[in-house]
Amino acid sequence: METGDNQRKPRVVRTRDLRMRYGSTDVLKGVDLTVERGEVVALLGPNGAGKTTTIEILEGFRKRSGGDVEVLGVDPDHGDEAWRARLGVVLQSWRDHGRWRVRELLSYLTLFYRPYRERVFDPDELIGLVGLTDHADRRIGTLSGGQRRRLDVAVGLVGQPDLLFLDEPTVGFDPEARRGFHELVRRLSGTTILLTTHDLAEAEKLADRIVILVSGRVVADGTAAQLAARIAGKAEVRYRLHGEEHVLSVADSTSYVRELFEEHGKAVDDLEVRRASLEDVYLALVRESEHKSEAVVA
Numbered sequence: 001m002e003t004g005d006n007q008r009k010p011r012v013v014r015t016r017d018l019r020m021r022y023g024s025t026d027v028l029k030g031v032d033l034t035v036e037r038g039e040v041v042a043l044l045g046p047n048g049a050g051k052t053t054t055i056e057i058l059e060g061f062r063k064r065s066g067g068d069v070e071v072l073g074v075d076p077d078h079g080d081e082a083w084r085a086r087l088g089v090v091l092q093s094w095r096d097h098g099r100w101r102v103r104e105l106l107s108y109l110t111l112f113y114r115p116y117r118e119r120v121f122d123p124d125e126l127i128g129l130v131g132l133t134d135h136a137d138r139r140i141g142t143l144s145g146g147q148r149r150r151l152d153v154a155v156g157l158v159g160q161p162d163l164l165f166l167d168e169p170t171v172g173f174d175p176e177a178r179r180g181f182h183e184l185v186r187r188l189s190g191t192t193i194l195l196t197t198h199d200l201a202e203a204e205k206l207a208d209r210i211v212i213l214v215s216g217r218v219v220a221d222g223t224a225a226q227l228a229a230r231i232a233g234k235a236e237v238r239y240r241l242h243g244e245e246h247v248l249s250v251a252d253s254t255s256y257v258r259e260l261f262e263e264h265g266k267a268v269d270d271l272e273v274r275r276a277s278l279e280d281v282y283l284a285l286v287r288e289s290e291h292k293s294e295a296v297v298a
């Protein structure tokens with residue numbers, strides 16, 4: 001008999017060799033992606049990499065050209081209403097129902113989920129969770145961009161989903177709204193989430209794992225630290241010496257700094273050592289992959 005440790009973690013999303021072709025253009029070229037229960041996974045990649053296409057296939061909104069896909073144990077091409085009710089989808093902003101009021105819309109949506117879900121959110125609890133209590137009776141058309149986005153998230157959460165898709169959730173947020181949104185996602189701890197974003201700090205803050213997609217292929221998959229280790233080595237050292245600024249990229253920053261102080265002592269000022277950030281890692285991986293695919297095309 002298998003013990004708990006030996007049991008595989010339940011897969012919420014699994015794709016194998018996922019392919020998508022629009023006309024004669026291959027947009028997804030064999031994507032292998034897994035998301036395990038309780039994980040928050042960020043899908044990153046340059047414009048046109050295929051993130052939205054991937055998400056739409058997983059949501060059952062788009063039919064794939066090839067490969068195997070399972071979401072909550074079901075092929076999305078054959079997902080029924082009960083399966084759909086287990087998903088939470090936050091698309092780009094909710095533009096309909098501008099004349100409806102916030103509480104009214106959420107109460108109405110709970111009716112769709114009730115036949116399929118054991119528990120659905122109480123609308124007022126949900127409104128509190130997304131920080132819209134003061135706006136519960138406002139018409140949706142009068143909400144600000146950030147408030148509307150919070151409502152989008154609430155719409156995705158109504159049915160207490162087993163898997164939540166967030167497509168660029170904080171576009172257009174001011175820094176305070178963004179921080180509020182990040183706290184909200186943390187409060188959902190335990191919910192499996194697949195999100196796309198162009199905000200690398202956001203990915204680093206929220207995601208347990210980061211998957212980078214370039215030109216329809218997964219080029220990296222791991223924690224932020226694991227990705228950093230792939231291009232590890234160099235750190236940027238900045239300092240001022242006799243008033244003159246120096247910026248260097250060095251392999252062993254500890255030895256460099258030790259020797260710098262041994263040689264120049266107190267003449268060294270404003271020292272800063274910066275390890276590779278997720279942005280550095282991301283840009284390096286994207287450049288490397290783009291070069292490789294250009295070489296293949298050439």
Ligand SMILES: Nc1ncnc2c1ncn2[C@@H]1O[C@H](COP(=O)(O)OP(=O)(O)OP(=O)(O)O)[C@@H](O)[C@H]1O
Nearest residue numbers: 022023027045046047048049050051052053054198
């Ligand atoms: N319905 C469609 N018909 C033809 N081509 C499409 C269609 N939808 C998307 N594409 C193309 O597929 C590619 C991938 O698009 P997709 O929207 O999945 O990228 P993305 O990674 O989400 O990009 P972004 O970061 O800009 O949102 C793009 O080159 C896009 O032009």
